[in-house]
Amino acid sequence: DAGITQSPRYKITETGRQVTLMCHQTWSHSYMFWYRQDLGHGLRLIYYSAAADITDKGEVPDGYVVSRSKTENFPLTLESATRSQTSVYFCASSEQRGGPLEQFFGPGTRLTVL
Amino acid sequence: AQSVTQLGSHVSVSEGALVLLRCNYSSSVPPYLFWYVQYPNQGLQLLLKYTSAATLVKGINGFEAEFKKSETSFHLTKPSAHMSDAAEYFCAVRNSGGSNYKLTFGKGTLLTVNP
Numbered sequence: 001d002a003g004i005t006q007s008p009r010y011k012i013t014e015t016g017r018q019v020t021l022m023c024h025q026t027w028s029h030s031y032m033f034w035y036r037q038d039l040g041h042g043l044r045l046i047y048y049s050a051a052a053d054i055t056d057k058g059e060v061p062d063g064y065v066v067s068r069s070k071t072e073n074f075p076l077t078l079e080s081a082t083r084s085q086t087s088v089y090f091c092a093s094s095e096q097r098g099g100p101l102e103q104f105f106g107p108g109t110r111l112t113v114l
Numbered sequence: 115a116q117s118v119t120q121l122g123s124h125v126s127v128s129e130g131a132l133v134l135l136r137c138n139y140s141s142s143v144p145p146y147l148f149w150y151v152q153y154p155n156q157g158l159q160l161l162l163k164y165t166s167a168a169t170l171v172k173g174i175n176g177f178e179a180e181f182k183k184s185e186t187s188f189h190l191t192k193p194s195a196h197m198s199d200a201a202e203y204f205c206a207v208r209n210s211g212g213s214n215y216k217l218t219f220g221k222g223t224l225l226t227v228n229p
Contacts, residue, residue, distance in 0.1 A: 031215045033216075033217075040123075040221065041221060042204065042220055042221035042222045043219040045216060045217075048215075050215075090157055092158075094215055101215075102148055102163055103217055104160075105150075105157035105158040105159070106157050107157045108155075108156070108157050
């Protein structure tokens with residue numbers, strides 16, 4: 001299906017385990033973003049990518065790793081999950097050309113770290 | 115650095131009443147401004163965006179927002195609330211200059227609509 005998808009939609013894991021959240025978009029957008037959403041904090045940017053093999057840190061990158069080998073995929077890995085990483089994670093994408101181009105969001109992944 | 119402040123984390127209105135959700139921004143350059151809506155267990159959906167073409171912006175579902183540079187505000191309004199408007203609303207800002215495509219979001223306002 002066209003659009004932006006995230007998998008899994010729900011994940012429960014234990015402290016110390018590695019977890020990878022997947023994000024896939026079919027628009028060939030250059031920019032992709034990972035956010036976490038927590039009560040009282042709104043959305044906070046974790047990492048973003050301007051193109052394949054180009055990534056940069058956002059506001060809260062500690063404890064997370066990203067890669068982008070293909071334009072359409074932007075996985076987020078928690079190398080050793082902690083309880084503070086329990087959150088809802090959203091992936092988004094945007095075109096590169098100039099102008100007030102909005103970001104398009106996926107449905108989110110609800111992650112619980114026990 | 116740019117920032118967004120949404121006044122009121124929770125707004126409650128009666129069905130048919132005016133909806134007013136407040137957003138103030140700070141930006142060193144002319145900004146692009148956005149309002150997103152999030153329904154329960156869903157991702158964010160764009161309601162409307164300010165592109166500098168017109169100060170009054172109309173969006174989906176009867177919402178509109180007015181850009182006021184002198185007040186650095188971009189408040190969201192709807193004349194008559196509907197039960198289906200109950201959701202969380204986020205204001206976001208992006209600088210218009212350079213290649214910075216990052217959005218900065220406010221903390222959100224939860225809208226409750228009472229019958």
